Structure formats: C-alpha cells, structure tokens
Amino acid sequence: MTINVKWISAALVTVSFLFYSFVGKDTPTEGLTIGDKAPAFKICGEKQLIDLKDLKGKYVLLSFWASYDASSRKQNASLGHATSKMNNIEMVSVSFDEYKSIFHETIKKDRITTTNCFVELEGENSELYQTYRLHKGFKNYLLDENGVIIAKDINVKQLSSYLN
Numbered sequence: 311m312t313i314n315v316k317w318i319s320a321a322l323v324t325v326s327f328l329f330y331s332f333v334g335k336d337t338p339t340e341g342l343t344i345g346d347k348a349p350a351f352k353i354c355g356e357k358q359l360i361d362l363k364d365l366k367g368k369y370v371l372l373s374f375w376a377s378y379d380a381s382s383r384k385q386n387a388s389l390g391h392a393t394s395k396m397n398n399i400e401m402v403s404v405s406f407d408e409y410k411s412i413f414h415e416t417i418k419k420d421r422i423t424t425t426n427c428f429v430e431l432e433g434e435n436s437e438l439y440q441t442y443r444l445h446k447g448f449k450n451y452l453l454d455e456n457g458v459i460i461a462k463d464i465n466v467k468q469l470s471s472y473l474n
Contacts, residue, residue, distance in 0.1 A: 382448035
C-alpha cells in the first residue's frame, strides 16, 4: 500500500512538472515580428483622433515610449526630429505616461512636434499596450504602405536606409 502511494505521488509530481513546463509556450512574449500586419488602433489626442487605418498607403513609424524609460524617450525624440524632415513617412508617437502633465512637460523638453503625438493615460494597463505586447520594453515599428511591419527597434540611420 505504501509503495502505491509513493508511485502515485511521484507520478503526480512528474505530471505537474510536465504540465507547467508547457504552460504559455504558445503565447508570444517579445511583441510583434517583422512580416506581421500591425494591429489597427484608434487613439484620441487633445485635438485630433488618429486611426491607423487612415494612414494606409504611407510609410508609418509607430513609436511607443514613456518619459520614465530613458532609452525609449531618447529614441522617440531622435526619430521624431528625423521624420519631421522627411516627406515620405508619417510618425505616430504614443506615450504611456499616466499623467498628462508629465507627458506635456516631456514633449516640451524633447521638442517633439505634437501633430501625431499622443498619450495613453491608462499606461501599461491600456489595451494598446497589451495589443502591441510591450511588457518586455517599448519598441518602434516601421510599417509599409499596407500596414505590414518591415522593421522594428530601428534608429535614425536605419530608418534613412529603409526609406531610400
């Protein structure tokens, strides 16, 4: 009887380890990949609403950032300044700061044009944050005219080479 209990216990432990080793294996963890169609979204700023679908037919650079994330903030500012000098691309910049005052102060300090610069006040709890799987860090995505991701996490130099 005690032998059967030991074997049953050992079998249950083994099955538990096997079960937990496979949980979540099919769930993507690193955001979207090159070749994926960028998920559509609408976001409303203080003066305008932007729908990603409306930008179809243009190259689009999606930049996701927050003022508390120094590298994403720096990348967003440098890409924003570069794209403002280019006429064949539209940049959509989305901050995940939870306070408008911090967002406004950051775009003022970084001298970001506010044409397509938005703040998602729900921060990391927002649907947009979840849709683009940003839990492993903020990213930027370059989309072609059909909304397909052709590059991600690019810098200014790489952006120029993609567009030329």
